[in-house]
Amino acid sequence: MKTLKIGVMLLALLLAAMIMVPMVSAAETSSTSTQMVKVDPKTDTLGFVAVDVITIDPAVKNATPYYQILVLNDEGKQNLLNNIDSASSVVASDSMFTTEAKTSMKASLTNLWKKYPVIYETKKGGSGYPTYGGTITTIRFAPDIKGPHLTDQENLVLNNTQTMLNEAYTQKQANAITPMWATDPTHKRISYWAAYKESFPQPDTVASASMEPDSWYDSIPDPFAALVHSWYHYYDPALAKGGAPGQTLAWVTQAKSYYNSKDYTNAAINLGWASHFLEDVGNPMHTGKESDQISNPWVHSKYEGYVGKWWSTSTNGAASFEDIVKNNNNYYGYSDWSQGTMNLASYSHGYVDTIYTKVYNKGLNWDLTRDTSIDAITQNLIQATAQYTNGLALYARSG
Known part of the structure; x- marks a missing residue:
C-alpha cells in the first residue's frame, strides 16, 4: 500500500512537471517580446535627441541644378576650393586638371558666390519630429536676389566643377556608389537585434540574409544593374516612387508563411531580406535628391562610410549606434508593411537636405x-529604423 501511494505521488509530480515545463518554456520564449513596447510613430519622442535641421528654399533649388554648390557655408x-587644388587625373591630356583651368574655375566659383549670396535663417524647432527641440535653418537667397536663374555659362562652371570632383573621386575609389547603408554592420545588426528581441527563430540567419539583396543584381550588366538596384532599394515619398515598399511586403509575407508552417530557416532568410529593404529607406540617401546623387555620388558613399566607421564607438558620453539598436525595446506595428516602409x-526623407548638405560641406x-x-x-534615423524593424520581426512571427 505504501509503495502504491509513493507511486501515485511520483506520477502526480511527473504530470505536474509535464504541465509546468511547457508553461515555463512558453513564458521564457515570450519574455523578450512581452518586454517590447508598441508606440505610435506619430507621437513617439522617447529617446530621440534634439537635432539641427536644414531646409533649402525652393527658389534656390529652382535657380540651378547645381544649387548645392551655392548653399555651401x-x-x-574652402573645402571645395581645396578639393579643386588637390584633384588629379590619370589622363595626362585632360585639360580640366591643369593649373590654369583650376585657377579659372576657382575664380568663377568665387564670383558666383558673390553674385548669388545666400543667408541662413535659424529658428527654434518643435518638441517632436523632425527637430525634437533643436533648430531649423532655412537657406535662401539674400533679399536683394529676386528669383534668379543662372545663365548657361554659369551652369557650365558648376557642371565642370562637379565633373572634376567626380572624376577625382572615381580615381580614388575602387568601386562606385552602391545604394545601401554601410551594409556591414548596419543591416546585420539592426536585423539581428530585431529578430532576437522579438523571439524570432535563428536571428543569426536573419542577420546574414539581410546582407544578400545587395548582391542579387550582380549578374546584370551595368548600367542596368545600378538602375535596378537603386529602384528596389529606394522610395521617394515626395514622388511616391520606388520599389522598396513592395519588396518589404513581399518578403515579410513569405517569412510569415514559412514561420506558420514551422520552416524556421526559410522564415529567417525571408525576414532578413524584408528587413534589408525596410532598413534601406531609413537612410535619407535612399529617399530623394536623385539627380544630386547622380551628380555627386561621393556624398552618398561618404555618409554610409561614416555610419559604418563609427557604428560601435561612442563619443562625448553618447551611446554608440550599436547601443541605440541593442537597447531599444520599442516597436512600430503595421498590418501592411508596404505602408510601414513608406x-x-x-x-527619413525629412533629413535628406540636412545630411546631404552637411556631408557636402565636409568635402570630397x-x-x-x-x-x-x-x-x-543619424542616432534618430537609426532608432526609428530599429523600431520599424522590430515591428517587422514581430509581424513575421505573430501577425
Whole structure:
C-alpha cells in the first residue's frame, strides 16, 4: 500500500512537471517580446535627441541644378576650393586638371558666390519630429536676389566643377556608389537585434540574409544593374516612387508563411531580406535628391562610410549606434508593411537636405572625423529604423 501511494505521488509530480515545463518554456520564449513596447510613430519622442535641421528654399533649388554648390557655408566653400587644388587625373591630356583651368574655375566659383549670396535663417524647432527641440535653418537667397536663374555659362562652371570632383573621386575609389547603408554592420545588426528581441527563430540567419539583396543584381550588366538596384532599394515619398515598399511586403509575407508552417530557416532568410529593404529607406540617401546623387555620388558613399566607421564607438558620453539598436525595446506595428516602409521613408526623407548638405560641406577629402550634428541625426534615423524593424520581426512571427 505504501509503495502504491509513493507511486501515485511520483506520477502526480511527473504530470505536474509535464504541465509546468511547457508553461515555463512558453513564458521564457515570450519574455523578450512581452518586454517590447508598441508606440505610435506619430507621437513617439522617447529617446530621440534634439537635432539641427536644414531646409533649402525652393527658389534656390529652382535657380540651378547645381544649387548645392551655392548653399555651401564658409567651411564648405574652402573645402571645395581645396578639393579643386588637390584633384588629379590619370589622363595626362585632360585639360580640366591643369593649373590654369583650376585657377579659372576657382575664380568663377568665387564670383558666383558673390553674385548669388545666400543667408541662413535659424529658428527654434518643435518638441517632436523632425527637430525634437533643436533648430531649423532655412537657406535662401539674400533679399536683394529676386528669383534668379543662372545663365548657361554659369551652369557650365558648376557642371565642370562637379565633373572634376567626380572624376577625382572615381580615381580614388575602387568601386562606385552602391545604394545601401554601410551594409556591414548596419543591416546585420539592426536585423539581428530585431529578430532576437522579438523571439524570432535563428536571428543569426536573419542577420546574414539581410546582407544578400545587395548582391542579387550582380549578374546584370551595368548600367542596368545600378538602375535596378537603386529602384528596389529606394522610395521617394515626395514622388511616391520606388520599389522598396513592395519588396518589404513581399518578403515579410513569405517569412510569415514559412514561420506558420514551422520552416524556421526559410522564415529567417525571408525576414532578413524584408528587413534589408525596410532598413534601406531609413537612410535619407535612399529617399530623394536623385539627380544630386547622380551628380555627386561621393556624398552618398561618404555618409554610409561614416555610419559604418563609427557604428560601435561612442563619443562625448553618447551611446554608440550599436547601443541605440541593442537597447531599444520599442516597436512600430503595421498590418501592411508596404505602408510601414513608406512611413519610414517619409521620416527619413525629412533629413535628406540636412545630411546631404552637411556631408557636402565636409568635402570630397573628408576623412570621416566625428561630427556631433551628423551623429545626432543619424542616432534618430537609426532608432526609428530599429523600431520599424522590430515591428517587422514581430509581424513575421505573430501577425
